[in-house]
Amino acid sequence: MSAEPPALLAADWGTTNFRLFLFSADGEVIARHTANIGLKNLGVLSFEQALTSVMKEDFARPDLPILLSGMVGSRQGWQEAPYVACPAGLDDVVAGLVDAPADKLRVKIVPGLSGDADHPGLINVMRGEETQIFGVAAKTGEGVFVLPGTHCKWASAEAGRITGFSSYMTGEMFQVLKRHSILGDLMEDDVDDDDAFKLGVDRALNDKSFLSLVFSVRTEGLFGHIKPESLSSYLSGLLIGSEIRAESLRHGVRPVTLIGDGSLIGLYERALKHTGFTDVTRVHGDEAAAAGLWAIAQAGRLI
Amino acid sequence: MSAEPPALLAADWGTTNFRLFLFSADGEVIARHTANIGLKNLGVLSFEQALTSVMKEDFARPDLPILLSGMVGSRQGWQEAPYVACPAGLDDVVAGLVDAPADKLRVKIVPGLSGDADHPGLINVMRGEETQIFGVAAKTGEGVFVLPGTHCKWASAEAGRITGFSSYMTGEMFQVLKRHSILGDLMEDDVDDDDAFKLGVDRALNDKSFLSLVFSVRTEGLFGHIKPESLSSYLSGLLIGSEIRAESLRHGVRPVTLIGDGSLIGLYERALKHTGFTDVTRVHGDEAAAAGLWAIAQAGRLI
Numbered sequence: 162m163s164a165e166p167p168a169l170l171a172a173d174w175g176t177t178n179f180r181l182f183l184f185s186a187d188g189e190v191i192a193r194h195t196a197n198i199g200l201k202n203l204g205v206l207s208f209e210q211a212l213t214s215v216m217k218e219d220f221a222r223p224d225l226p227i228l229l230s231g232m233v234g235s236r237q238g239w240q241e242a243p244y245v246a247c248p249a250g251l252d253d254v255v256a257g258l259v260d261a262p263a264d265k266l267r268v269k270i271v272p273g274l275s276g277d278a279d280h281p282g283l284i285n286v287m288r289g290e291e292t293q294i295f296g297v298a299a300k301t302g303e304g305v306f307v308l309p310g311t312h313c314k315w316a317s318a319e320a321g322r323i324t325g326f327s328s329y330m331t332g333e334m335f336q337v338l339k340r341h342s343i344l345g346d347l348m349e350d351d352v353d354d355d356d357a358f359k360l361g362v363d364r365a366l367n368d369k370s371f372l373s374l375v376f377s378v379r380t381e382g383l384f385g386h387i388k389p390e391s392l393s394s395y396l397s398g399l400l401i402g403s404e405i406r407a408e409s410l411r412h413g414v415r416p417v418t419l420i421g422d423g424s425l426i427g428l429y430e431r432a433l434k435h436t437g438f439t440d441v442t443r444v445h446g447d448e449a450a451a452a453g454l455w456a457i458a459q460a461g462r463l464i
Numbered sequence: 465m466s467a468e469p470p471a472l473l474a475a476d477w478g479t480t481n482f483r484l485f486l487f488s489a490d491g492e493v494i495a496r497h498t499a500n501i502g503l504k505n506l507g508v509l510s511f512e513q514a515l516t517s518v519m520k521e522d523f524a525r526p527d528l529p530i531l532l533s534g535m536v537g538s539r540q541g542w543q544e545a546p547y548v549a550c551p552a553g554l555d556d557v558v559a560g561l562v563d564a565p566a567d568k569l570r571v572k573i574v575p576g577l578s579g580d581a582d583h584p585g586l587i588n589v590m591r592g593e594e595t596q597i598f599g600v601a602a603k604t605g606e607g608v609f610v611l612p613g614t615h616c617k618w619a620s621a622e623a624g625r626i627t628g629f630s631s632y633m634t635g636e637m638f639q640v641l642k643r644h645s646i647l648g649d650l651m652e653d654d655v656d657d658d659d660a661f662k663l664g665v666d667r668a669l670n671d672k673s674f675l676s677l678v679f680s681v682r683t684e685g686l687f688g689h690i691k692p693e694s695l696s697s698y699l700s701g702l703l704i705g706s707e708i709r710a711e712s713l714r715h716g717v718r719p720v721t722l723i724g725d726g727s728l729i730g731l732y733e734r735a736l737k738h739t740g741f742t743d744v745t746r747v748h749g750d751e752a753a754a755a756g757l758w759a760i761a762q763a764g765r766l767i
Contacts, residue, residue, distance in 0.1 A: 283667075284683050312679060328683075329675040333645055341644045342636055364586075370710030371674035372632040372703065376615060380587050380631075400675065407673030 167191055168464045170216070170225045171454035173447075174233035175289055176200045182451045183219055186464065190451050192219040200232050208239035209263045223266055226463040228454050230271035231289035234259070240270055244286055247276035250322040251295060255461040271457055276325045285328050289450075290314050293420050294323055296453030297444055305417045307433075308446075309425045311336075315408050327411075329404045332425070335397060344375065344396060347382035347389055353424075354391035355431070361398020362432045366406050375399055401432045409436070416440035420449045470494055471767045473519070473528045474757035476750075477536035478592055479503045485754045486522055489767065493754050495522040503535050511542035512566045526569055529766045531757050533574035534592035537562070543573055547589055550579035553625040554598060558764040574760055579628045588631050592753075593617050596723050597626055599756030600747055608720045610736075611749075612728045614639075618711050630714075632707045635728070638700060647678065647699060650685035650692055656727075657694035658734070664701020665735045669709050678702055704735045712739070719743035723752045 165185035172181040177199040183192040198211040206214070216223065234242035245257040257272035273288035294306045298318040308314045311333045316326035339345040368374045378396045381387040387395050414437045419426055422445050433441050458464055468488035475484040480502040486495040501514040509517070519526065537545035545562040560575035576591035597609045601621040611617045614636045619629035642648040671677045681699045684690040690698050717740045722729055725748050736744050761767055 283680050284687055284689075285679075286683060286686070327673075327676050328679045329673070330645070330679045331675050334675060337640045337644045341640045342633070369713050370630075370632070370706070372634050372637060372707055373630050373710055376588075376631045376633045377586050380589060383589070384587055386587075403673070404675055407676055410672050 165189065167219075167222055167225060169228065169455070169458050170220065170222060171228040171230075171451070171458060172212075172233075173231050173289055173292065173450040173454070174199075174229050174238075175231040177202075179215070180447055180450060181215060181220060182454065183222070184451075184455055184458075184464075188455045188459070193447070193451075194220060200235075200238060208233065208261065209266060209268075212266065212268075225267075226458070227266055227268045228271065228458050228461075228463060229261070229268060230292035230450070230454060230457075233261075234270040234272060235288055238270075239268075242270045242272035244275035245272045247274055247326070248319075248322045248324040249274055249291075250320075251299065251456060251460040253322075254291065254295070254457055258457075258461055269461070269463065271454075274323060274326070276323075285326055287314055287316075287326060287328070290316070290420075291323060292453035292457065293446060293449035294318065294453070295456050296449040296451065297418055297420065298323070299452065299456040301418075305412075305415050306420055307417050307429060308420045309429045310421065313404060315404075317412075327408070329407070331400045331404050335400050338375070338378075338396060339393060344378040344392075347379070348392045349389035351393040352390045354388075354394040357387055357391035357395040358398040358428070358431065359435055360387075361395040361400075362402035362405070362435055363398075365399045365402025366409075366436060368403065368406065371403055374403075397428060398432065401428060402436070405432060405436050405438075414438055416442075418442045418444060420444050421446045468492065470522075470525055470528060472531065472758070472761050473523065473525060474531040474533075474754070474761060475515075475536075476534050476592055476595065476753040476757070477501075477503075477532050477541075478534040480505075482518070483750055483753060484518060484523060485757065486525070487754075487758055487761075487767075491758045491762070496750070496754075497523060503540060511536065511564065512569060512571075515569065515571075528570075529761070530569055530571045531574065531761050531764075531766060532564070532571060533595035533753070533757060533760075536564075537573040537575060538591055541573075542571075545573045545575035547578035548575045550577055550629070551622075551625045551627045552577055552594075553623075554602065554759060554763040556625075557594065557598070557760055561760075561764055572764070572766065574757075577626060577629070579626075588629055590617055590619075590629060590631070593619070593723075594626060595756035595760065596749060596752035597621065597756070598759050599752040599754065600721055600723065601626070602755065602759040604721075608715075608718050609723055610720050610732060611723045612732045613724065616707060618707075620715075630711070632710070634703045634707050638703050641678070641681075641699060642696060647681040647695075650682070651695045652692035654696040655693045657691075657697040660690055660694035660698040661701040661731070661734065662738055663690075664698045664703075665705035665708070665738055666701075668702045668705025669712075669739060671706065671709065674706055677706075700731060701735065704731060705739070708735060708739050708741075717741055719745075721745045721747055723747050724749045 168186040261268035471489040472487040564571035
């Protein structure tokens with residue numbers, strides 16, 4: 162425990178994950194807790210009931226202010242916190258904080274961000290990632306941030322503001338193609354095959370047609386060029402490579418900060434370094450979320 | 465019935481479909497029949513049993529030579545007919561005909577074609593489509609052929625030979641994204657919305673990143689820019705547009721022959737004409753298959 166008394170409860174509350182942090186008055190994380198109360202697992206519990214259920218032991222502090230980020234602020238969440246348009250700084254996010262309708266707790270929810278996509282009229286959105294990005298950008302002030310996941314985000318920050326971002330369906334595409342398309346049929350006993358992965362990355366980098374190239378997972382397996390246990394790595398390389406290709410074409414090769422955890426971050430790091438992104442910094446997703454929640458709480462004078 | 469006596473039984477026998485034709489000695493289709501004995505529906509029947517089961521009435525002619533094309537010649541089919549490499553003409557296909565191990569019938573199977581893809585070492589394959597293409601190219605001698613479907617093919621023919629082709633996972637991608645990804649979540653009561661379809665085609669034509677653009681099905685629905693009933697048309701436009709973009713980049717805008725049937729052919733025709741492919745000819749898939757089977761049977765002196 163820190164010498165300082167607890168001053169803030171905050172959580173990254175998404176569709177699947179819930180990560181709770183208890184902060185001291187000097188911004189140290191005193192305790193942390195994860196729970197299986199993502200939006201899709203709430204069951205019959207109300208949001209306040211679910212949150213109260215995890216406020217035990219160190220976290221039994223209903224007197225503290227509570228700050229939440231993530232899908233909890235979506236239309237399907239506790240209380241919608243409308244998207245704030247990019248470019249957006251901490252002050253814009255603070256202005257967009259909304260109160261959750263709680264009976265016994267003081268809860269504020271962080272808004273997501275929206276930004277123009279490359280096509281006129283098209284919009285990108287994020288919820289939760291903005292908090293992680295501010296967790297790093299609040300210190301660095303600028304940078305390019307890559308947040309792998311179901312819908313990977315590439316965001317840019319300048320002078321402490323998130324200026325814009327793109328979304329890629331990379332993670333979900335991998336899952337649906339592997340589980341539900343012919344491309345998964347030949348896969349067996351998946352291993353992490355770095356050669357097959359990099360072959361996929363290389364081919365995607367030179368590609369002009371995703372729909373054609375991705376079919377090679379089938380033909381390469383059919384002709385025995387890639388073993389059944391390596392086809393999953395090859396597909397992964399094609400997808401991540403396709404994403405990196407698009408970003409390189411749009412913005413060139415730049416120093417990037419990878420935010421996240423697990424094996425997916427390792428894959429992105431390998432693919433980025435393989436494709437010329439030699440300056441890659443890694444920040445754990447939990448640390449980024451905690452730092453962002455604290456930065457927003459401070460800027461919003463919650464503590 | 466034709467004045468000429470029956471001379472050939474031939475079928476396009478795929479994973480799902482089975483289309484049987486009875487030809488007269490002058491190449492007219494005397495009778496035609498479809499049956500639910502695609503490879504995946506064979507159950508406990510052997511190939512010969514399944515084929516015999518549909519040889520009734522006009523087709524009760526076990527004395528005639530039989531020619532089969534399609535997945536029946538794959539490794540999972542009746543007898544594997546190894547792929548013939550492009551460029552390939554009717555003579556090459558005839559040289560690749562294999563005998564099926566039948567007890568009472570005289571059955572030959574048409575080989576599929578293989579061709580180099582745009583990436584060195586990558587291979588494309590087709591089975592069944594080559595017969596449809598020869599059905600048209602045996603007369604025209606040349607052309608660009610588009611065969612929409614689960615895995616759409618774009619093939620080129622010169623001097624009666626298929627010189628090369630590309631495969632696109634367009635049809636299957638549509639199905640898996642609609643059924644198994646977040647993109648289908650907002651779709652409701654699908655209608656054929658030409659505006660949404662062409663919007664998708666236009667956006668795909670200018671796109672550099674499939675994985676990013678396709679996510680707009682989500683955001684356009686979320687922000688109410690495209691109605692729930694039109695999102696399916698929009699996704700369809702993005703996919704077909706992405707395919708047309710790749711072909712345009714590779715080979716430019718050319719006269720094309722669309723081979724197939726059903727609503728999918730209509731969508732391709734609309735997308736092609738919308739994107740500058742003004743010279744589009746349509747040939748029904750059954751007619752192309754019948755003409756191709758006849759051309760191969762003649763070249764192979766089966767009749």
